[in-house]
Amino acid sequence: MAKTTVERPAEDDIQRGELLDLYRLMLLMRRLEESVYRKFHEAKIGGYLHRYDGQEALVAGVIPQLRLPGDYVLCTYRDHAHALACGTEPKAIMAELMGRATGCALGKGGSMHLTDPERGFLGGDGIVGGPVPVSLGVGYALKYKGEGNICVCYFGDGAMNQGGVHEAFNMVGLYKLPVLYILENNQFAMGTSVERSTGQPDFVLKAQAHGIAGERVDGMDLLTVREAANRAIARIRETGEAYFLEMTCYRYVGHGIGDDNTGGHKTYRTEEEVAEWRLRDPIHRLRDTMEARGFLTAEQAEAIDREVVAEVEEAIAFAEASPEPPLDSLYENVYS
Amino acid sequence: MATMRYQQALRLAMTEEMERDPNVFLCGEEVGQYQGTYRVSEGMLQKFGPQRIVDTPISEIGIAGMATGAAMVGLRPIAEFMTWSFALEAMDQLVNHAAKITYMSGGRIHCPVVFRGPAGVGTQLSAQHSQSLESWYAHTPGFKVVMPATPADAKGLLKTAIRDNNPIIFMEHAGLYGTQGEVPDDPEFMVPFGQAAIRREGGDITLISYSRGVQLCLKAAETLAKDKIECEVIDLRTLVPLDMETVLASVRKTHHAVVAQEEWRNVSFGSELSARIHEQAFDDLDAPVGRVGGADVPMPYAKNLERAAIPTDNDIIAAVKRALA
Numbered sequence: 001m002a003k004t005t006v007e008r009p010a011e012d013d014i015q016r017g018e019l020l021d022l023y024r025l026m027l028l029m030r031r032l033e034e035s036v037y038r039k040f041h042e043a044k045i046g047g048y049l050h051r052y053d054g055q056e057a058l059v060a061g062v063i064p065q066l067r068l069p070g071d072y073v074l075c076t077y078r079d080h081a082h083a084l085a086c087g088t089e090p091k092a093i094m095a096e097l098m099g100r101a102t103g104c105a106l107g108k109g110g111s112m113h114l115t116d117p118e119r120g121f122l123g124g125d126g127i128v129g130g131p132v133p134v135s136l137g138v139g140y141a142l143k144y145k146g147e148g149n150i151c152v153c154y155f156g157d158g159a160m161n162q163g164g165v166h167e168a169f170n171m172v173g174l175y176k177l178p179v180l181y182i183l184e185n186n187q188f189a190m191g192t193s194v195e196r197s198t199g200q201p202d203f204v205l206k207a208q209a210h211g212i213a214g215e216r217v218d219g220m221d222l223l224t225v226r227e228a229a230n231r232a233i234a235r236i237r238e239t240g241e242a243y244f245l246e247m248t249c250y251r252y253v254g255h256g257i258g259d260d261n262t263g264g265h266k267t268y269r270t271e272e273e274v275a276e277w278r279l280r281d282p283i284h285r286l287r288d289t290m291e292a293r294g295f296l297t298a299e300q301a302e303a304i305d306r307e308v309v310a311e312v313e314e315a316i317a318f319a320e321a322s323p324e325p326p327l328d329s330l331y332e333n334v335y336s
Numbered sequence: 337m338a339t340m341r342y343q344q345a346l347r348l349a350m351t352e353e354m355e356r357d358p359n360v361f362l363c364g365e366e367v368g369q370y371q372g373t374y375r376v377s378e379g380m381l382q383k384f385g386p387q388r389i390v391d392t393p394i395s396e397i398g399i400a401g402m403a404t405g406a407a408m409v410g411l412r413p414i415a416e417f418m419t420w421s422f423a424l425e426a427m428d429q430l431v432n433h434a435a436k437i438t439y440m441s442g443g444r445i446h447c448p449v450v451f452r453g454p455a456g457v458g459t460q461l462s463a464q465h466s467q468s469l470e471s472w473y474a475h476t477p478g479f480k481v482v483m484p485a486t487p488a489d490a491k492g493l494l495k496t497a498i499r500d501n502n503p504i505i506f507m508e509h510a511g512l513y514g515t516q517g518e519v520p521d522d523p524e525f526m527v528p529f530g531q532a533a534i535r536r537e538g539g540d541i542t543l544i545s546y547s548r549g550v551q552l553c554l555k556a557a558e559t560l561a562k563d564k565i566e567c568e569v570i571d572l573r574t575l576v577p578l579d580m581e582t583v584l585a586s587v588r589k590t591h592h593a594v595v596a597q598e599e600w601r602n603v604s605f606g607s608e609l610s611a612r613i614h615e616q617a618f619d620d621l622d623a624p625v626g627r628v629g630g631a632d633v634p635m636p637y638a639k640n641l642e643r644a645a646i647p648t649d650n651d652i653i654a655a656v657k658r659a660l661a
Contacts, residue, residue, distance in 0.1 A: 072409060103442070104442070105440060105441050105442035105444065106442030106443070107442070108439055108440060108441075108442045109440045109441060109442065113440040113441070115440070115441040115442070115444055115445060116444075117408075117441065117444050117445050118444075122408060122409075122445065123437075123440070123441060123445070125433075126432075127428055127432055127433075130428065130429075130432065130433060132401070133397050133398055133400065133401020133402070133404070133405070133429050133433075134401050134404055134405035134408065134429075134433060135401075135405060136398060136401050136402045136405060137401055137402040137403060137404055137405020137406040137407070137408070137409075137413070138405040138406065138408065138409050139405070140390075140402055140405070140406050140411075141405065141406040141409045141410065141411045142409070144361070144387060144406070144411060145410075163397065164397035164398070164401065164428065164429070167393075167395035167396075167397045167398035167401075168397070168398050168401055170393060170395065170398070171392065171393060171395060171398045171402065174393070175390075332443065333438055333439045333441075333442055333443035334438070334439055334477050334478055335438065335478070335480075335501075335502050336438050336443070336446040336447070336448070336501040336502050
């Protein structure tokens with residue numbers, strides 16, 4: 001089994017301003033996610049709904065290190081945090097979740113298909129493993145254009161058992177394409193644990209089998225993720241070759257709205273297990289680190305929280321006040 | 337004008353478009369070093385190099401994803417499937433990704449990609465290699481579906497496909513690759529989508545088909561002319577978009593129609609076409625629209641069984657006589 005990277009950056013490498021930004025970003029992700037079930041139960045949001053609570057460091061430690069636009073990001077249906085990190089307005093995200101004309105996909109995509117191509121965000125994807133073959137094409141195009149840009153592609157542990165992922169890995173390894181793969185190993189493919197879904201749980205080894213180097217990283221710690229991502233991104237820009245980061249993490253809530261906190265997850269994991277992982281919460285850990293280094297006081301942390309909550313509430317108010325898409329847009333955008 | 341084979345016309349279209357636009361590239365199994373399974377891309381690796389003529393492993397999901405992803409960020413890929421039967425491996429990338437990304441993104445992401453390769457039935461290739469599945473794609477919103485019947489159309493439609501900003505399902509017919517025809521030299525020669533061609537004029541009955549089915553219709557029309565039955569033969573060229581105007585204008589003149597296709601009859605493109613003619617020209621029809629198609633069985637291997645499963649000009653003649661009876 002690949003060793004887990006726990007290396008954190010040297011103290012003087014970290015700027016207070018950057019950390020404050022990342023702290024605020026993670027908190028915004030958390031507060032936005034906390035609001036969406038409420039709006040679902042108010043029947044303001046429909047469809048499926050997959051939250052990112054607990055996994056924030058995987059996005060906040062990587063996407064802000066990219067050159068956007070220029071680089072590209074692809075991810076799964078658990079995509080709200082990724083859109084936020086790419087710079088999509090919370091208002092446009094919330095409006096999309098509520099199926100409004102002001103949504104980032106004009107209300108045609110919904111939660112699983114947030115998108116913002118002008119900011120390099122090519123979107124969520126509703127199919128497990130689906131973005132990985134697409135990343136092969138994005139990576140091929142980036143190499144073809146030769147401008148030194150890279151593609152970051154997120155996917156889950158469940159996707160590692162999809163055939164298309166392995167076809168794409170094989171070709172990315174073969175053609176040597178500038179793609180950073182982020183495996184969001186949150187331990188469960190819906191309700192099926194990693195141990196119950198593969199005879200070879202060493203995912204780094206599987207990437208290596210396709211000619212893609214990689215390592216496992218503690219995904220519950222922002223500074224560790226950021227450090228690993230920075231190294232990986234620099235390496236990809238220098239060599240042009242793909243790299244694979246398996247991020248060990250945990251989702252606090254159920255797989256989706258049908259598997260919420262009060263229901264199904266008890267069939268495949270215990271409340272004690274969830275509580276144990278919550279002790280490693282990436283937002284709390286970053287706050288503790290920043291407080292210890294004198295970057296943040298308790299009062300400042302509370303003020304940031306108030307700002308972030310207000311931003312989410314503003315996004316909700318904007319979305320609720322936005323019109324539904326006009327009916328005559330039904331047949332628009334089928335073709336370009 | 338030059339006389340060339342259907343497969344050469346396809347190569348000419350790709351070559352001209354790759355010379356015109358550096359964002360166009362071709363990827364697929366055996367397209368480069370092997371010179372193309374059906375020699376469609378012969379010589380192109382030598383001309384354009386390995387970055388633009390990309391040999392892939394036998395990985396249809398990878399090929400489809402490669403083309404889709406590259407199209408989403410500004411290139412104009414042509415992905416060749418060794419046959420459309422193998423594209424079944426790639427259905428998720430085709431249907432759930434390429435066809436839908438424009439709609440799902442509210443029109444913010446474009447996907448200008450051509451998926452092409454041979455389709456069609458015959459030559460004892462049996463169940464897994466001999467089939468025609470155009471209805472699957474025509475059924476899916478987001479695709480345009482192109483099925484050229486002549487060398488000139490092979491060139492003109494493929495050039496239009498490469499310049500289109502949408503995912504194109506471009507189905508060639510393996511049985512037509514060797515057919516010869518006049519092809520315009522003009523590098524701006526394009527055949528627009530959604531404009532059917534009247535391949536033979538006639539006043540008694542309208543025969544509607546596409547791809548190799550057009551040849552069968554023309555052969556049947558020739559035979560029927562000896563019995564003083566004049567058939568109008570329409571080549572649809574593209575199933576999506578569909579030129580119903582040309583079809584309806586002809587049916588209003590002849591008052592009879594037969595639709596002919598190689599694919600299975602059940603829930604097929606011919607079913608849709610027949611339904612639309614009935615819906616839109618019911619009062620002009622003197623008889624129900626006849627349908628000719630493949631037998632609803634997996635393609636058998638034995639010569640006599642295969643012959644019985646594939647529609648012939650005699651099947652079309654029989655359908656015409658039923659319609660005119």
